[in-house]
Amino acid sequence: MAIHLGYVRVESGQETEDISRLRQFERVHMDGQINTHSEYLDPILVRRQHNANDLLQILREAQEHYGHIHSDTIDYLSQKLQLPRARIEGVAGFYSFLYLKPHGEYRVLFSDNITDRMLGNQVLLEEMCRQLWLQPGKVSEDGLVSIGMTSCTGMCDQGPAMLVNGRAITRLTHQRVQEVGHLIRNRTPLSEWPADFFRVEDNIRRKGLLLGNQLSPGDALRAGIALGASGIVGAVKASALRGRGGAGFPTGLKWEATRNAAGTVKHVVCNADEGEPGTFKDRVLLTSYADLVFEGMTLSALAVGAQRGFLYLRGEYRYLLEPLEAVLQRRRVANLLGKNIFGKAGFDFDIAIHLGAGAYICGEESALIESLEGKRGVPRNRPPFPVTHGYLQQPTALDNVETFCQAALAVQMGAENYKAIGTAKSTGSKLISVSGDCPRPGIYEYPFGVSVREILDDCGTVNTRAVQISGPSGACVGESEFNRKLGFEDLPTAGAFMVFDDSRDMFEVARNYVHFFAHESCGFCTPCRVGTAMLQQTMDKIAEGHGTRHDLAEIENLDHVLQTTSHCGLGRTACNPVLHTLKHFRPAYENRLKSLDFEPAFDLDGALARARQMTGRDDAGAHLKTEDA
Ligand SMILES: Cc1cc2nc3c(=O)[nH]c(=O)nc-3n(C[C@H](O)[C@H](O)[C@H](O)COP(=O)(O)O)c2cc1C
Numbered sequence: 021m022a023i024h025l026g027y028v029r030v031e032s033g034q035e036t037e038d039i040s041r042l043r044q045f046e047r048v049h050m051d052g053q054i055n056t057h058s059e060y061l062d063p064i065l066v067r068r069q070h071n072a073n074d075l076l077q078i079l080r081e082a083q084e085h086y087g088h089i090h091s092d093t094i095d096y097l098s099q100k101l102q103l104p105r106a107r108i109e110g111v112a113g114f115y116s117f118l119y120l121k122p123h124g125e126y127r128v129l130f131s132d133n134i135t136d137r138m139l140g141n142q143v144l145l146e147e148m149c150r151q152l153w154l155q156p157g158k159v160s161e162d163g164l165v166s167i168g169m170t171s172c173t174g175m176c177d178q179g180p181a182m183l184v185n186g187r188a189i190t191r192l193t194h195q196r197v198q199e200v201g202h203l204i205r206n207r208t209p210l211s212e213w214p215a216d217f218f219r220v221e222d223n224i225r226r227k228g229l230l231l232g233n234q235l236s237p238g239d240a241l242r243a244g245i246a247l248g249a250s251g252i253v254g255a256v257k258a259s260a261l262r263g264r265g266g267a268g269f270p271t272g273l274k275w276e277a278t279r280n281a282a283g284t285v286k287h288v289v290c291n292a293d294e295g296e297p298g299t300f301k302d303r304v305l306l307t308s309y310a311d312l313v314f315e316g317m318t319l320s321a322l323a324v325g326a327q328r329g330f331l332y333l334r335g336e337y338r339y340l341l342e343p344l345e346a347v348l349q350r351r352r353v354a355n356l357l358g359k360n361i362f363g364k365a366g367f368d369f370d371i372a373i374h375l376g377a378g379a380y381i382c383g384e385e386s387a388l389i390e391s392l393e394g395k396r397g398v399p400r401n402r403p404p405f406p407v408t409h410g411y412l413q414q415p416t417a418l419d420n421v422e423t424f425c426q427a428a429l430a431v432q433m434g435a436e437n438y439k440a441i442g443t444a445k446s447t448g449s450k451l452i453s454v455s456g457d458c459p460r461p462g463i464y465e466y467p468f469g470v471s472v473r474e475i476l477d478d479c480g481t482v483n484t485r486a487v488q489i490s491g492p493s494g495a496c497v498g499e500s501e502f503n504r505k506l507g508f509e510d511l512p513t514a515g516a517f518m519v520f521d522d523s524r525d526m527f528e529v530a531r532n533y534v535h536f537f538a539h540e541s542c543g544f545c546t547p548c549r550v551g552t553a554m555l556q557q558t559m560d561k562i563a564e565g566h567g568t569r570h571d572l573a574e575i576e577n578l579d580h581v582l583q584t585t586s587h588c589g590l591g592r593t594a595c596n597p598v599l600h601t602l603k604h605f606r607p608a609y610e611n612r613l614k615s616l617d618f619e620p621a622f623d624l625d626g627a628l629a630r631a632r633q634m635t636g637r638d639d640a641g642a643h644l645k646t647e648d649a
């Protein structure tokens with residue numbers, strides 16, 4: 021079993037001094053709380069109706085109280101939920117925001133997307149570590165604080181960003197980091213920190229069909245009720261709307277398949293995991309257009325015959341939970357959710373929000389459903405697909421946040437009007453999350469068919485070298501391709517648009533993405549688990565000046581293996597960043613290569629350097645013998 025400490029993984033078989041110190045800390049600080057388990061856990065369990073499918077939510081809520089998931093908590097839950105202890109530990113160990121060991125009263129995680137790096141996150145992290153006398157990934161001796169890195173937090177337009185106990189702080193500067201360190205040292209409760217620290221901006225720069233809509237809550241639903249369930253499916257099909265989460269599956273077909281699937285209990289799930297580095301448009305929709313998101317989900321429920329909906333919200337957006345709950349409550353009061361919605365007999369539907377806990381793979385639809393069922397977020401074998409075997413193996417319509425908004429618009433304005441926007445195979449508009457080297461980062465909405473160059477002009481870029489479209493798993497587009505157009509005919513995208521100017525080293529950009537995939541691989545299948553680690557090692561080897569042409573050829577072989585044998589899209593696209601940057605920026609790689617044909621990835625003699633240092637030896641006998649030619 022591996023325990024996550026930021027990016028540092030500690031294997032339980034080789035318990036370190038640090039962990040035994042943490043255990044001691046746990047004994048000293050937790051003993052008083054152990055007896056109070058029933059006091060805090062019972063209300064959670066009652067609220068969650070002792071439902072083992074809510075295990076992830078129960079663990080998360082328990083951790084919000086105790087700071088980490090104590091072994092006694094696991095025992096207690098195991099007994100109350102009638103689940104094996106190993107199952108609970110397995111779930112808790114899977115998610116990087118759940119901690120099986122004390123992780124500090126204040127848990128600081130710096131966002132580590134490439135755009136955070138470009139804005140200096142590493143220097144800020146080191147500065148904070150110095151200020152608090154701490155090494156990255158470690159917990160301070162007094163149990164006060166830990167500092168680490170986490171994958172992209174979805175704040176790329178206002179980075180560098182960090183999470184403190186799950187709360188996002190954006191636009192970090194040296195001064196802000198000092199202030200945060202000071203507040204932590206003084207043990208100031210988060211509720212007393214200046215509210216301004218936690219301000220997250222929408223940064224909407226260009227409105228279109230969706231962001232400029234004038235709908236009031238209930239408008240699209242009224243239109244949907246007039247059409248009836250099959251009419252909604254027909255309208256969404258006729259609008260040719262395709263999913264906005266990346267794969268671009270026709271939404272109407274998905275809803276139709278769910279509607280026609282056998283079974284009377286059906287579900288609607290909104291994918292708000294938004295973990296692809298560089299994407300943050302769903303955050304803005306959930307902040308300022310939540311009614312439209314829920315309206316789209318409710319329409320979908322009417323169309324497919326679902327009674328229950330879930331919004332799966334990524335853990336990084338924890339701060340949106342209460343505002344979203346308030347919107348849901350307002351909609352219940354207005355009879356836009358609940359029983360006999362809008363007075364239509366038998367139209368019963370409600371939505372619950374489930375929070376993720378720091379696992380990018382849970383954005384993959386079948387992994388998300390596993391996670392919703394309180395399990396580790398490991399992708400399922402497909403087929404069968406969620407439309408017939410989704411949540412609890414029951415028919416489930418699962419769509420992206422933006423897709424639900426677009427569906428509501430298509431139903432309200434009519435399929436023909438909707439289809440008139442965009443291109444033949446990519447109808448409607450698309451939200452683009454712009455970040456990186458541009459003076460006006462933020463959210464831009466365009467009809468599909470917009471060129472890369474047009475977006476670059478609008479956000480005021482100069483000397484652009486490349487744009488990464490749709491995140492690390494998408495495409496890197498060089499200057500010669502800026503006339504290419506966004507849409508399923510040419511450049512499909514879930515929305516990320518990261519800009520790199522001519523001062524950027526595209527090799528380092530690709531290396532950051534490769535580290536991301538290696539870190540986020542769920543480890544279920546060997547090709548991806550081993551392949552992403554090998555890819556990371558190879559890129560690190562090249563970065564350290566030990567790379568050869570042989571390594572570049574190996575990356576191409578690895579890509580073939582990953583593409584053909586990986587269980588899900590993460591493994592299949594993991595080599596994309598390297599292959600795409602190699603195509604456009606080969607010199608960035610070749611300048612780092614040695615002229616040798618082959619050099620091993622592991623420097624055995626180098627690994628003995630510490631032993632030599634400790635023994636004070638550096639004679640020939642303390643080095644590995646090299647074969648003379
Ligand atoms: C590794 C991986 C991560 C994904 N992350 C997301 C995500 O964060 N949000 C999302 O909507 N879709 C994500 N997807 C795509 C989903 O599996 C699914 O296709 C999508 O949610 C369906 O909704 P749509 O038809 O509205 O696009 C991801 C896919 C993979 C393979």
Ligand code: SF4
Binds near residue numbers: 399544546
């Ligand atoms: S490809 Fe990677 S992320 Fe997908 S199931 Fe396999 S190990 Fe997990």
